[in-house]
Amino acid sequence: MALAWWWRNQGRLVPYATAVALTSLTHFYGLSLMLAAGAWDGSRSRCGLLLSGGLGTILALAWMVYASDYLFSTKAGSWIGCPSFALLEDILAPGLGVWPLPKLALLLLMLVTLHRWCGLKPVRWFDADM
16 A cells, blocks of 8 residues: 555555455455545546556456455355444553443533533644644
C-alpha cells in the first residue's frame, strides 16, 4: 500500500498500476482505498493516475466476479459464527469497567440530552483559533 502511494506521488504509472493490482488482490480494504484514490484522481482531472489505478483494479474485480458463485453460496459462510461484541467489550472493560457498552450508550444519551435541552455547544475540532 505504501509503495503504491509512493509510486503514485512519483508519477510512475506502470509501477503504480502493478502495486494497485497487488494491493487490491491482497484484501478488500486495499481495493476500496485504491478505488477511492482513483475517484479522487478523477475528480481532480488526473487522467493518467485514474487510468493506471483503474487498470490495476481490474484483476481484483475479475477475481471477485469469478469467485462470486462460491462466495454467495450457503456453504461459503457456514463456518463463520454469529457476530459477537465480546472482543470490543474486552478492549473497553479496563477503561470503563464492567458492562462498557451500556455505559457508552448512556454517555451518548447524556450528550444528546445536554446538547438538545441544556444548550451544550458543539465542539468545533478543526477551528484554527483553538
